[in-house]
Amino acid sequence: MNARVKTSPAFWSFDGFALGARLGAPLLPGMIAFGLAVGSTGAANGLTLAESILMNGLVYAGLSQMAALGVWPSEMTSGAIVGLALLVFTVNSRLLLAGAGLQPWLGTLPASQVYPTLYLLTDPGWIIAMRYRAEGGADAAIILGGGLLFYAFWMVATTVGHLAGSLVPDPQAIALDLVVPVFFAAMLVPLWRGPKRALAWAVAGVVALAFYFFVEGWWYVIAGSVAGIVAGGFVDDD
């Protein structure tokens, strides 16, 4: 598994679009459950249906929306707006790393194709894409296929969640909160490149835990990720 996979330049195809949707499908139960929860949380915080649809469709980053709704002000001042934007930026800053990771692959495509596609970038979509790329894939349409599938189900789930309000079942009770973590853990298997390379993962884990225990807030993901990535740069090819 240590041999470098030869990769070819990026392109788009309908087959890739379909493959992207198929690769993303196992995550749909978790995404629907999470979307229902985000929708009902928005309603509980006094968002109107239109506000809810706009937030879910435009921001389209559930974890950061939950964080924002957790501190949603009853009176929206300009200071509160700046605070919400900063909070959302912090929670989503891991997507900076995701985008950076896509540059060597998508960088050869025209900006007019890449930047709209990046609007649909999510963590699971990125992990699927990076695994596909690590195995030699080059078809950029898999990102779009998975992304549009997630977006469509997300919009339906969040809207239903808003309308159903408190009737939405607790995702934890049916373990649907663990779909993404379990999927992520499974993705470590095809991403495995030997124990030496996994040193970067260990560094990521240790730093993430340290931040999780000693630093308040959402910093642990970004701190652990950055530490692991830097460590990865110092592990030589074998």
Add this chain to the structure above:
Amino acid sequence: MTIDASPVVLLAILAMTGATYLTRAGGFWLMGYVNLTPRVRRMLEASPGAVIVATVLPLVVRDGIAAAAAVATGAVVMYLLRRDYLAVFAGMAVAAAARAMAG
């Protein structure tokens, strides 16, 4: 049908949208100016695994045995069968069972 939305809330949503898109596009944009040396390439290759571990490990520590069992099951099933669906399904089944037992 009128659209029932408060202008300030709309402003907040737009600010959140901009902040989020900045994270989605910013890393890709910045990386376009970075020379792809072997070290940078290794860093990028390490990134998916690093993000996964940094996301999942604290969650497992917080949630305890059910999450740990679920995540481990997912990885083992993936290793043995190489099927994403089965890995997720098996992990969820283990988590649901573990939580049911914990009451």
